[in-house]
Amino acid sequence: EAGVTQSPTHLIKTRGQQATLRCSPISGHTSVYWYQQALGLGLQFLLWYDEGEERNRGNFPPRFSGRQFPNYSSELNVNALELEDSALYLCASSLQGFSNQPQHFGDGTRLSIL
Amino acid sequence: GESVGLHLPTLSVQEGDNSIINCAYSNSASDYFIWYKQESGKGPQFIIDIRSNMDKRQGQRVTVLLNKTVKHLSLQIAATQPGDSAVYFCAERDSNSGYALNFGKGTSLLVTP
Numbered sequence: 098e099a100g101v102t103q104s105p106t107h108l109i110k111t112r113g114q115q116a117t118l119r120c121s122p123i124s125g126h127t128s129v130y131w132y133q134q135a136l137g138l139g140l141q142f143l144l145w146y147d148e149g150e151e152r153n154r155g156n157f158p159p160r161f162s163g164r165q166f167p168n169y170s171s172e173l174n175v176n177a178l179e180l181e182d183s184a185l186y187l188c189a190s191s192l193q194g195f196s197n198q199p200q201h202f203g204d205g206t207r208l209s210i211l
Numbered sequence: 212g213e214s215v216g217l218h219l220p221t222l223s224v225q226e227g228d229n230s231i232i233n234c235a236y237s238n239s240a241s242d243y244f245i246w247y248k249q250e251s252g253k254g255p256q257f258i259i260d261i262r263s264n265m266d267k268r269q270g271q272r273v274t275v276l277l278n279k280t281v282k283h284l285s286l287q288i289a290a291t292q293p294g295d296s297a298v299y300f301c302a303e304r305d306s307n308s309g310y311a312l313n314f315g316k317g318t319s320l321l322v323t324p
Binding site for chain 2: 101128130132138139140141142145152153155187189191197199200201202203204205
């Protein structure tokens with residue numbers, strides 16, 4: 098069974114640009130979560146999508162947004178990139194959103210802002 | 212605000228010994244807890260989870276203990292192997308506040324031969 102897949106693996110942008118990160122959940126999983134892992138820090142929750150709807154968002158500015166497609170894949174968009182947005186962006190999926198099911202992570206997209 | 216933290220940032224153990232990684236949490240309403248292992252260049256890998264109605268759960272070579280009275284969580288790894296070297300994160304969730312996980316900063320486990 099394929100795990101959570103994320104693309105691209107690495108992304109280099111400059112300040113003010115926009116970035117799009119993509120995530121494909123494990124087959125059968127309907128919930129997708131996005132987390133930011135800055136260097137030396139733990140994971141910070143960004144967004145949660147379930148059945149195509151945004152269910153919750155973390156303490157991040159509105160320039161962080163995303164969506165979930167009918168096939169449950171998801172993309173994260175970051176507008177007006179700032180230097181501090183440099184981080185590993187991790188996507189996770191779970192079997193059901195409104196239940197205590199473990200989240201399974203992909204290997205992330207490393208976003209570097211120059 | 213609520214937080215999840217770890218007692219020790221690094222832990223060094225000898226191969227074959229048992230490892231114990233500790234985690235404190237502050238949200239008394241947390242009802243679900245989970246441990247992840249993250250190796251360099253990879254995403255977090257699910258190890259084991261436990262719900263708040265339990266105080267112990269065992270997996271393959273791992274045991275998670277939950278003490279709700281003192282809001283403490285631990286991960287025990289039996290017969291630690293070099294492949295266990297990684298950063299370990301505990302995470303908690305208060306389902307009434309949504310289903311996102313609140314992660315601690317992690318403990319680095321180094322297994323020496």
